[in-house]
Amino acid sequence: MSSSAEIHPVPAGFAGPDTITADAYARDYTRSVQDPDGFWGEAAQRLDWFKAPTKIRNVSYDLEDFRIRWFEDGELNVSVNCIDRHLARKGDKTALIWEGDNPDTEAKHISYRDLHARVCKLANALRNLGVGKGDRVTIYLPMIVEAAVAMLACARIGAVHCVVFGGFSPNSIADRVSDCGSKLIITADEGLRGGKSVPLKANVDAALKLPGTNTVETVLVVRHTGGAVEMQMPRDRWYDAVVDDQPDTCEPERMNAEDPLFILYTSGSTGKPKGVLHTTGGYLLFASYTHQAIFDLRDDDVYWCTADVGWVTGHSYIVYGPLANAATSLIFEGVPNYPDVSRFWNVIDKHQVTIFYTAPTAIRALMREGEAPVKKTSRKSLRLLGSVGEPINPEAWRWYADVVGDGRCPIVDTWWQTETGGILISPLPGAIDTKPGSATKPFFGVQPALVDANGAVLEGATEGNLVITDSWPGQMRSVYGDHQRFIDTYFKAYPGNYFTGDGCRRDEDGYYWITGRVDDVINVSGHRIGTAELESALVLHPKVAEAAVVGFPHDIKGQGIYAYVTLKAGEAYSEDLRKELVRHVRSEIGPTASPDHIQWAPGLPKTRSGKIMRRILRKIAENAPDQLGDTSTLADPSVVDSLVKERYIPG
Ligand code: WT7
Numbered sequence: 001m002s003s004s005a006e007i008h009p010v011p012a013g014f015a016g017p018d019t020i021t022a023d024a025y026a027r028d029y030t031r032s033v034q035d036p037d038g039f040w041g042e043a044a045q046r047l048d049w050f051k052a053p054t055k056i057r058n059v060s061y062d063l064e065d066f067r068i069r070w071f072e073d074g075e076l077n078v079s080v081n082c083i084d085r086h087l088a089r090k091g092d093k094t095a096l097i098w099e100g101d102n103p104d105t106e107a108k109h110i111s112y113r114d115l116h117a118r119v120c121k122l123a124n125a126l127r128n129l130g131v132g133k134g135d136r137v138t139i140y141l142p143m144i145v146e147a148a149v150a151m152l153a154c155a156r157i158g159a160v161h162c163v164v165f166g167g168f169s170p171n172s173i174a175d176r177v178s179d180c181g182s183k184l185i186i187t188a189d190e191g192l193r194g195g196k197s198v199p200l201k202a203n204v205d206a207a208l209k210l211p212g213t214n215t216v217e218t219v220l221v222v223r224h225t226g227g228a229v230e231m232q233m234p235r236d237r238w239y240d241a242v243v244d245d246q247p248d249t250c251e252p253e254r255m256n257a258e259d260p261l262f263i264l265y266t267s268g269s270t271g272k273p274k275g276v277l278h279t280t281g282g283y284l285l286f287a288s289y290t291h292q293a294i295f296d297l298r299d300d301d302v303y304w305c306t307a308d309v310g311w312v313t314g315h316s317y318i319v320y321g322p323l324a325n326a327a328t329s330l331i332f333e334g335v336p337n338y339p340d341v342s343r344f345w346n347v348i349d350k351h352q353v354t355i356f357y358t359a360p361t362a363i364r365a366l367m368r369e370g371e372a373p374v375k376k377t378s379r380k381s382l383r384l385l386g387s388v389g390e391p392i393n394p395e396a397w398r399w400y401a402d403v404v405g406d407g408r409c410p411i412v413d414t415w416w417q418t419e420t421g422g423i424l425i426s427p428l429p430g431a432i433d434t435k436p437g438s439a440t441k442p443f444f445g446v447q448p449a450l451v452d453a454n455g456a457v458l459e460g461a462t463e464g465n466l467v468i469t470d471s472w473p474g475q476m477r478s479v480y481g482d483h484q485r486f487i488d489t490y491f492k493a494y495p496g497n498y499f500t501g502d503g504c505r506r507d508e509d510g511y512y513w514i515t516g517r518v519d520d521v522i523n524v525s526g527h528r529i530g531t532a533e534l535e536s537a538l539v540l541h542p543k544v545a546e547a548a549v550v551g552f553p554h555d556i557k558g559q560g561i562y563a564y565v566t567l568k569a570g571e572a573y574s575e576d577l578r579k580e581l582v583r584h585v586r587s588e589i590g591p592t593a594s595p596d597h598i599q600w601a602p603g604l605p606k607t608r609s610g611k612i613m614r615r616i617l618r619k620i621a622e623n624a625p626d627q628l629g630d631t632s633t634l635a636d637p638s639v640v641d642s643l644v645k646e647r648y649i650p651g
Pocket of ligand 1: 266311312313387388389390391392413414415416417418419439500501502514516517523526527528
């Protein structure tokens with residue numbers, strides 16, 4: 001554990017005119033936690049308000065008197081902040097660059113002026129279709145310009161968007177549509193990824209046949225690939241047919257700072273995915289401030305975040321943060337290995353990308369292909385690299401720095417969550433020396449602490465559960481439709497604190513090292529999936545009696561999914577059934593939820609009270625049968641021996 005051994009100092013000559021220096025970070029961080037009202041009141045001036053807030057912060061984590069409110073008497077509109085206010089000086093600046101899945105498809109450059117017209121037209125069309133302030137709109141689109149336009153058009157009229165990742169199945173769409181009661185869905189004929197088409201419209205059709213989805217009145221369909229789809233009139237409307245003739249200006253809705261902006265579903269340790277609710281003022285302020293400071297944004301940057309808008313990273317760091325900052329943000333439809341494994345680096349050269357933000361799983365996958373596919377490209381335009389989604393192992397960090405960045409570009413390893421709205425722990429590239437594998441230091445206003453299982457605060461160099469002791473403006477405000485679940489999930493375990501669900505180490509320099517989830521959530525390629533969700537999908541299969549799912553270390557994905565399955569009496573284990581169960585989980589949840597291994601389990605290790613002992617199952621999945629610990633409390637210790645014998649052994 002080399003915490004202080006390997007330090008990468010801020011490169012000499014990195015700083016631009018507005019780069020935050022080490023001294024400025026120390027000074028402003030102190031102020032941000034000692035005088036949060038003064039600090040955030042000033043920071044709020046980076047946004048344009050119809051009515052500037054006079055109340056900055058109104059927060060109590062007290063379970064009996066719980067509230068999180070920021071800028072509560074302020075009024076603003078997110079789309080005005082992301083577009084209109086840039087028009088006078090930067091109307092011709094490129095807001096979005098679109099690079100298609102196929103490198104031969106012509107890239108698009110959308111100026112702020114053009115974006116304004118597109119957003120206004122769709123906003124008008126949505127209003128004509130009866131969508132208004134507070135209504136929910138589901139967005140199920142590929143990575144195309146219309147995805148950003150749709151989010152901003154909702155924001156313009158005060159509708160609450162709920163983006164569903166294009167890799168999710170009809171079941172998952174239906175769950176989300178019914179939970180939030182969407183009135184309208186925006187989708188496309190098909191998506192395109194790695195040369196393969198994804199039947200988006202057909203998935204929506206299948207979802208809308210499922211119970212609970214009859215709130216949906218209209219489905220808008222973007223013509224993208226031109227693939228054939230079934231249009232069900234009058235429900236289904238072509239996007240261009242309803243949008244093209246609309247006026248290209250649209251009066252924005254005046255929104256209160258605490259009005260909802262979007263819902264995004266994410267997996268937790270229990271039950272169905274939660275609708276994480278973010279509001280308007282605090283979220284936008286936090287997304288834009290973190291984006292500018294952590295990526296040290298400059299006017300001529302070309303910024304590329306490879307996430308999908310279906311995840312929070314796409315919300316905060318492809319759309320809202322960058323556009324609020326009048327940046328040029330690249331939207332990429334494709335995948336890292338199509339048409340070949342140089343694609344990322346070719347796109348960087350083609351569009352002269354200066355800031356590149358991706359996930360450790362992609363870095364590890366590309367690292368496996370060796371240096372040649374990287375080294376044959378220039379990448380001279382790059383000046384800063386970012387990482388997000390899971391802990392980055394030091395080996396991948398060094399490869400990213402040395403091979404991709406030619407040893408020239410600092411790396412910002414950014415720790416945050418769907419719930420946090422924006423980055424909470426990360427280096428500021430001109431202020432904080434980095435250590436491979438550490439997200440380093442908290443952003444302004446963020447107060448991390450480490451606690452033990454009993455909630456006692458641990459001081460100094462130590463390891464424990466990561467909590468945040470006070471609010472920040474980008475914090476989620478509720479679980480949609482279930483405020484009590486919000487409080488119970490995040491504020492009960494360690495009263496007075498927000499519990500992240502992550503374990504963490506702090507070294508002697510005060511640097512934070514996230515060690516991964518400490519709850520029953522698996523992080524597969526930077527995507528969260530709850531073991532409870534996987535287990536309920538498995539037991540839905542008619543032949544399955546019981547299932548227990550754990551994560552295990554995976555070279556590329558970070559964590560893989562390991563399922564133990566017990567069949568019903570009389571059912572026979574077979575290779576075909578194993579494949580069928582994998583297909584079954586994919587169709588219940590989506591391809592990201594595919595189990596990597598299914599082990600047949602004649603019995604599961606349970607306590608005498610019937611509780612599955614996951615600790616034991618995790619150790620078996622990790623191929624560490626010598627570390628099972630005490631098994632004497634099991635109802636039937638012999639089941640462990642048979643599971644150990646039949647375990648999957650890598651290699
Ligand atoms: C979980 C949140 C944040 C947007 C993408 C994922 C893990 C995220 C890091 C990082 C170590 C990280 C945590 C966190 N995580 N970034 N830089 N280092 N771990 O959002 O799906 O809400 O997942 O991802 O475990 O709790 P998410």
